[in-house]
Amino acid sequence: MLIAAVVAFAAAAFAYTAGLFSPERLTPQKLVDGFTGPSGPPLGHRRNHAKGICFTGVFESNGAGSELSRAQVFAKGQYPVVGRFNLGTPNPNADDAKERVRGLGLMISTPDGQEWRMAMIDPPFFPVSTPEAFHALQLASASKEPDAMAKFAQAHPEFAAFGAWAGSAPWTGSYAEERYNSLNSFIFTDNSGNDHAVRWSLAPAAQPVAVPPDELAKRGPDFLEKEIAERIKSGPLRWAMLLTVANPGDQTADPSKAWPQDRRSVEVGSLIVHEIEAERDGPCRDINFDPTVVPNGIRTSDDPFPAARSSAYRVSYDRRTAEEKDYPRTATGSNQ
Amino acid sequence: MTNVHRDIQRFTPLQRTLHWLMAVCILAMLFIGVGMASSVAPEYLTLVNIHKPLGIAILILALIRLAVRLRYGAPALPVDLPEPMKLAAYLSHYVLYALMIVMPLIGWAMLSAAEYPVVLWPGVWLPQILPLNPSLHTALWNAHFYLAFLFFALILMHLAAALFHALIRRDGVFDSMGPALTHDEVAPAE
Numbered sequence: 001m002l003i004a005a006v007v008a009f010a011a012a013a014f015a016y017t018a019g020l021f022s023p024e025r026l027t028p029q030k031l032v033d034g035f036t037g038p039s040g041p042p043l044g045h046r047r048n049h050a051k052g053i054c055f056t057g058v059f060e061s062n063g064a065g066s067e068l069s070r071a072q073v074f075a076k077g078q079y080p081v082v083g084r085f086n087l088g089t090p091n092p093n094a095d096d097a098k099e100r101v102r103g104l105g106l107m108i109s110t111p112d113g114q115e116w117r118m119a120m121i122d123p124p125f126f127p128v129s130t131p132e133a134f135h136a137l138q139l140a141s142a143s144k145e146p147d148a149m150a151k152f153a154q155a156h157p158e159f160a161a162f163g164a165w166a167g168s169a170p171w172t173g174s175y176a177e178e179r180y181n182s183l184n185s186f187i188f189t190d191n192s193g194n195d196h197a198v199r200w201s202l203a204p205a206a207q208p209v210a211v212p213p214d215e216l217a218k219r220g221p222d223f224l225e226k227e228i229a230e231r232i233k234s235g236p237l238r239w240a241m242l243l244t245v246a247n248p249g250d251q252t253a254d255p256s257k258a259w260p261q262d263r264r265s266v267e268v269g270s271l272i273v274h275e276i277e278a279e280r281d282g283p284c285r286d287i288n289f290d291p292t293v294v295p296n297g298i299r300t301s302d303d304p305f306p307a308a309r310s311s312a313y314r315v316s317y318d319r320r321t322a323e324e325k326d327y328p329r330t331a332t333g334s335n336q
Numbered sequence: 337m338t339n340v341h342r343d344i345q346r347f348t349p350l351q352r353t354l355h356w357l358m359a360v361c362i363l364a365m366l367f368i369g370v371g372m373a374s375s376v377a378p379e380y381l382t383l384v385n386i387h388k389p390l391g392i393a394i395l396i397l398a399l400i401r402l403a404v405r406l407r408y409g410a411p412a413l414p415v416d417l418p419e420p421m422k423l424a425a426y427l428s429h430y431v432l433y434a435l436m437i438v439m440p441l442i443g444w445a446m447l448s449a450a451e452y453p454v455v456l457w458p459g460v461w462l463p464q465i466l467p468l469n470p471s472l473h474t475a476l477w478n479a480h481f482y483l484a485f486l487f488f489a490l491i492l493m494h495l496a497a498a499l500f501h502a503l504i505r506r507d508g509v510f511d512s513m514g515p516a517l518t519h520d521e522v523a524p525a526e
Binding site: 002003004006007010011013014017018019025026027028029031113114115131286287288290292293295296299300302304306307308310311312317318320321322324 | 366367370371372373374375376377378379380381384450451452453458459461468470471473474477488492495496499500503504
């Protein structure tokens with residue numbers, strides 16, 4: 001009868017929108033599940049970049065970025081930051097010497113009440129071109145088929161460059177010696193309303209010293225966290241923030257393709273880290289470094305990754321906060 | 337509109353406007369909600385960016401609507417309507433009003449408890465109404481999630497009941513909120 005049909009149609013439309021009839025849809029749940037190894041998820045921890053250590057400090061803006069974005073974060077001044085050094089692994093107990101990708105999450109707050117959050121990594125480009133390819137990489141990595149990775153690499157030729165980087169880029173002995181890159185392109189809008197496609201990096205003030213991985217392996221599974229906690233005792237750690245501006249016509253959709261080296265670079269200020277704190281009781285633990293949290297004057301581009309990352313980070317956040325009892329704080333009442 | 341008696345046959349034009357406007361908003365809101373929760377596509381951000389200001393708009397409209405309802409009341413249900421149906425009508429309307437007001441507040445509180453900025457549009461945001469707290473975030477997340485499905489189920493019931501009144505009982509209950517502006521008995525093209 002008509003009433004039943006109308007109600008059933010509405011319910012079906014709802015289920016369709018929720019993806020119930022679209023098992024092939026790439027969901028954030030699939031991306032997050034894709035990080036889970038055979039031993040199950042790391043309860044209470046981030047589902048990827050699970051091992052990390054908190055820091056606090058300031059972003060000291062020199063004012064040069066105002067030319068590219070009207071966001072207050074680029075006006076000359078000092079703005080507080082909360083951040084997190086981390087390893088690109090779903091294992092919170094990973095061996096520091098074995099994880100190729102190192103990362104940095106950052107949240108800068110400005111007096112106007114806005115925030116700029118980002119999560120950067122040390123490779124100069126992303127392994128794959130699209131979120132779908134990233135999920136295919138997850139499936140291939142987890143696959144028991146001996147030729148799964150070979151097939152994946154064949155279907156995703158952009159992956160070869162990442163493999164080459166992973167095999168040849170020097171390792172360092174410190175989070176402080178890494179250069180961290182946004183990889184994704186964002187659109188910066190200046191005071192006149194003009195748009196600029198921008199990627200950015202944090203370039204370390206510390207001189208990188210190459211250390212062979214087998215040498216790092218002798219330093220213990222947590223040497224990066226111990227080293228950074230030790231290093232901060234002799235003074236703040238610094239990185240220069242460099243905005244790289246696309247030329248007209250440069251693609252912005254594919255983070256696996258770096259822009260040519262000659263693109264304009266503007267040094268807009270420094271990240272200055274003053275304090276290191278263990279994650280468990282630290283201020284970064286319950287922060288989602290969602291790269292789509294941007295101040296007015298920055299917005300996402302046609303790069304599909306920030307949306308996918310935002311969606312997946314949120315699922316990871318929802319799950320780990322629901323598992324707080326598995327990763328409780330030790331200090332009573334310490335929440336920030 | 338100033339001198340409304342209890343024997344009114346229809347809701348006031350203001351009430352009808354609010355009802356149909358909010359019907360569109362709330363249905364859109366629920367579809368956006370389940371859509372964004374299952375997507376990693378660029379539309380995810382678009383949906384999230386609509387979900388927040390639309391939720392606040394619904395909250396404001398719901399508060400206005402509650403005040404208007406308290407001021408102008410509602411037409412009496414038909415005297416021959418069976419008691420269980422009357423009870424269902426009263427109860428479901430209390431719950432619908434409660435959800436219209438509580439759902440946006442839970443969403444706002446949930447974002448606050450996760451320290452997500454509650455941005456309505458670029459450069460305009462709401463204050464945090466709770467401190468950062470993972471267990472509170474989880475409780476609010478669960479409430480937001482399950483109440484959304486309850487809300488949708490109630491709307492389907494409400495729709496079924498409205499059609500039942502319009503097509504089967506033909507007792508004027510549907511017309512009291514129906515979009516037709518005149519009082520003639522033309523059934524709306526549904």
